[in-house]
Each structure stands twice: as structure tokens, then as C-alpha cells.
Amino acid sequence: MTTVGVAELTVLCVSAVRAAGGGDDDAEALAAATVAAELAGSRAVGVAHFFDYIDAFRAGRLATGAKPVLSFPTTGTLIVDADEGLAQKAFHAAVGPLRRTVEERGIGALWLRNCYTCGELGYYPRYLAETGLLSIAFANSSPLVALGGSSRRLLGTNPLAYAVPRPGRAPFVVDQATSASAYVKIRSAAETGQQIPPGWAIDADGEPTVEAGQAMDGALLPFGGYRGGNIALLVELLATLAGASFSVDAPPFDDGDESPGIGVCVMGFDPGAIVGDPNRMAAYLDRLHDDFGVELPAMRAELPGDSVELDAALYERLVSAASHGITS
Secondary structure, rough: OEEEEEEHHHHHHHHHHHHOOOOHHHHHHHHHHHHHHOOOOHHOOHHHHHHHHHHHHOOOOOOOOOOOOEEEEEOOEEEEEOOOOOHHHHHHHHHHHHHHHHHOOOOEEEEEEEEEOOOOOOOHHHHHHHHOOOOEEEOOOOEEOOOOOOOOOOOOOEEEEEOOOOOOOEEEEEOOEEEEOHHHHHHHHHHHHOOOOOOOEEEEOEEEEOOOOHHHOOOOOOOOHHHHHHHHHHHHHHHOOOOOHHHHOOOOOOOOOOOOOOEEEEEEHHHHHHHHOOHHHHHHHHHHHHHHHHOOHHHHHOOOEEEEEEEEEHHHHHHHHHOOOOOO
């Protein structure tokens, strides 16, 4: 492993995006989200996933000159068309108006549509929680997951994430796919010839498999059988409500030259405006831990440090991409 400072990692990511043809605003938005994912320990959607964006810029399925367009269908909702660009850039274009909406009404909802991918979904609610808002987010993706007994890829991994502000501490953030595993984990296992746990995927014939390579030709499965599938479908409906591509219609994020055009829904709540006590939720989480012995990884989250640990080969690949635009 290689220790990399946050400042260095940011510069490397910015340089790599520019080398791939992205603009300054693309570079800044994607670098910030990538660094945040690494600091949160979400390595599968950190630097490792960053190269999916670099490849997408080069292939044309991620627009380099995208200009997010905001609209306000009602007084409590916002829509941003990402223009086949970064969801993160579209989010930052709307986060100011979203916060003002929440401050005025106690609640606000934002939809992003026509996006490449969401990246680390926890990034969005965490960002809002750091400003004192309770937040929840939903996103769909290109089709990877079977549903309801069908062996076809119908839904994305369709993550959901939520964040609770904890003044003086890192927000409590839960970010999980509604599939039994994230796609990038299975792809990584296939690349290294590793097996995957039972229940994660089916092969091309619809049969259960523990071979990651066979899973890549088949489909992922929702967690928890039909119950998990129901939640995955709910995420799909919420994420695409503003006109984003349904997963079954979305082009792949890692091949071709078309944008997946997926959607993200982010809802923010002002605890102080709703209940009068902005710290009530954080105090409840502490009570669960202190009085009842509840141990969840998110409870141990600490404020971000100033460095991260990267796989040495991944670090060298990033350095190369930043210096010469080489991603493989």
C-alpha cells in the first residue's frame, strides 16, 4: 500500500480528468467525490472506480462539456438535467438551491437525470449532513440485477444511502446496494479469478454460481430474495421519477459511446425545523450504542484525515494517467 496525501490525490485526479479531455469543473467535481469516497473507506467506488470515468470521457459516453440545467417543477422540488455529464457536477449545481428549499420548508427533494453514474452514493447525503441536514439518496444504474424470478438483467445495483448529522463528529452514513453485492466487487473477483459467495449472482442460464466470471455473463441478485427485490424496485422508481433512463433501457457505463442517462434522487430534511431539536437523531444513535450495545460501522466514522492508503499498483496507474493520460 502507498500512503497518499489528500492534496496530492486531488491534484492527481484533477490532472487525470484533464488529460482525458474533461474540463476544469468536471475535474474538480470528480476529484472531490473520489477523494471523499477514499476517505470514507469506500474503495470500490474511489480511485478504482475513477478509471471508469476516465475511460468514459475518452470513449464519449461521458460528456466533457456538459452544462447542467436546473428547473423547479414545484416550490419544494428541483430537477437537474446533467446533460450526459457527471452526476457530481449536476449535484453541485443544485446543492445551493436545495439547501435554501430545505431551510425554507423543512424538506426538499432534488432529482438528477441524464447522468453517467452516481459514483459513491453516500457522497450526496454525507455532503448535506455535514451542513446539518438529515438526507437520503437513491440511484439506479445500467442493468445488472435480475428481479422476481426473471434471469434477465433488469435493474441496476440501485443503491440507497442516508446520512445523519452529528455536530463535531463525522456524519452517520449508511450506503448500500440493493443487490447482494456491488458490481465492481464481482468484476474485481472475475479479474483475479476469485470465487464469490453463494447468493450473489446467477450465470447466463439463470443458475446460481460462485464463479465470478460466470456471474459477469449472467446477472447479480437482489439481497434478501423478493424482499430485497422490492426495495431495489422502489429505488428504481424514485431515482427515475424525473425522467431518467430506466435501468433496463440504460446503455452500459463501461462500454460503448452512449451515456447510461441514469437518475439520482436526493431528499434533505431540516431536523431543527421539523422537531425543534437538531441533535435528537444523533443522540438516539448514541443511545442505541451506549445503552443497548448496537455496533454499526457507521457509528465509528471519524472526521476525515489528511491521507489515504492506495494499492501501490493503483497509485502508479493514477500517476501515469495524470502525467500521460494512460489508463491501462
